[in-house]
Amino acid sequence: MASNIKQNKNDVDGWFTAVVTNGIIFLESSVSNLSKSPKSSLIDLYTAIELFFKARLMKEHWSLIISKPESAVKQKFESGDFRSVYLEQAYIRLKNICGENIEKEAMDNFKALGEHRNQIVHFAHTGFSGKETEVVIEHWVSWFHLHKLLTNNWADIFSSHLGLIDEIDVKVKLNHNFLKAKFDLIQDEIEIEKKRGSRIVSCTSCGLESAKVRKSHGWGEDIECLVCDVKDLKLKAIETSIPCLNCNKEVKYFMVKDHKCTECQIELASEYALEKYTEIYQEQDPEVRYGDGADPLAYCHKCHIEKQTVLNLEGMWVCVECEDRGWAALDCENCDSFVTGYVEAIRYFACHRCEDEVRKNYVDKWGNI
Structure with missing residues (x-):
């Protein structure tokens, strides 16, 4: 950290909250800038991803966020006087020290987003010029993987912030029309895949009937979406229902949004x-x-x-x-x-x-x- 930057002293919990809050601010900015400044939007999204990785590390131990933990001094940490890890370093520590099993597809996507970010910040990026839909899709996929981490793997760690994260998710979904436009454009490609014998199912991310089944398992299918590029595991549907505790209507618990009864809307x-x-x-x-x-x-x-x-x-x-x-x-x-x-x-x-x-x-x- 530069010596001319003055930080207020903070304890570990205080720094954790500050980092998460900063990450949410960058997420908000990323969504707001998506249409008017796409490149700024990608920079902000990548910055947010890196901040959430650092926050997760801090929950394990404050020294893990420091680039060289062997030289960590808690007093300097509390004063904000240290160099923090980059995304790749954070990922390695989360895997080796915290036992985190982050999906390869997610990390591949975050790294690709980081490469876009580096081109924009350190030189120039002409690949997205006039291609607004491609920027939106890049943003959509990265957000899909980050949202999955925050609301599933790390839900307990970021529980007090999930309300704001869900609000951002709603805003991201407003860009669905861009995906629908691409879906309409690639109908011929989808039909060709079907004729080749490929199974096309609904995508777990964008919800469009555009996901190609790459491999089937007893518990689900590995899919790759031809529209939003998301690679994911689509879990096998569980049809067995249970009676609603309020109205007694049969509810397919694993298949209804928020586990709410489709009749009386009570959450099970x-x-x-x-x-x-x-x-x-x-x-x-x-x-x-x-x-x-x-x-x-x-x-x-x-x-x-x-x-x-x-x-x-x-x-x-x-x-x-x-x-x-x-x-x-x-x-x-x-x-x-x-x-x-x-x-x-x-x-x-x-x-x-x-x-x-x-x-x-x-x-x-x-x-x-």
């Missing part, structure tokens, strides 16, 4: 859904995991909630809390927990509930090898 809590789906699970196969008095529910390795929220529906293990699905569920021999996750890791090492303790015991016994 995940706890209620879990109770009702457990009853259905028992009715479908009363012998499974009940013979020895065991609980039929598993702990989710994705959302790490300290209660069992995963059960078997339509042949898949599904978490009612985070809606992740398709994983194996098995007993961990170390802690006797019934969990989801990578089978080999659980069998030969540990599950997500006991891995820290198992690792510590290993280090205590054998040291760092």
Whole structure:
């Protein structure tokens, strides 16, 4: 940090709030400038992405935001006197230290946006001249991946800011007409793909019937949208319904927006859904995991909630809390927990509930090898 910049002293929580607030300001500016100053909009969006990555690091430990944490001095940090990490450094630390599993498609997109940003800031970028739709699509895809991180992976960390983030999401969606225009233009391309045998489904991002299925799994499909360029996993639909606790109408909980009853609009809590789906699970196969008095529910390795929220529906293990699905569920021999996750890791090492303790015991016994 330049020596002529004076910062007010702040504690870790204060700096976290300041960084998040700054990120939201850049997001707001990015959306506002999208039509009148597209290049400025991309710069602001990339800056916001970098700020949110730094804020996530700060939640793990304040020193991780510093470019050289081994030389970190907390007094200097509290005074804002330090050089912070770049996006690529932040990503590596989130992966190696925090165990964050950020999708490759998301990071590839953020890096590409960073390259656009560098061309604009450090030299010149002529690629977007007169191509407003392409700028909007670039913005749309980056926002899609950032919004997914903030509202899913990092929802607990940024919970107090999700209201403002949702307001920005609404503003981004106002640019949907640009995507619809491209959708109309590429109808011939879509038809050619269909004739080649490709399956075209609705996109998880723009909602248009323009996503090409790249690979199918038991739990969903890998898709690539021909309109907005988003690459994503489209989860398999779960049709099983439960009765609304208010009007008793059957509701397909996993398929309705905000889990609201389509009749009376009351929101069904995940706890209620879990109770009702457990009853259905028992009715479908009363012998499974009940013979020895065991609980039929598993702990989710994705959302790490300290209660069992995963059960078997339509042949898949599904978490009612985070809606992740398709994983194996098995007993961990170390802690006797019934969990989801990578089978080999659980069998030969540990599950997500006991891995820290198992690792510590290993280090205590054998040291760092």
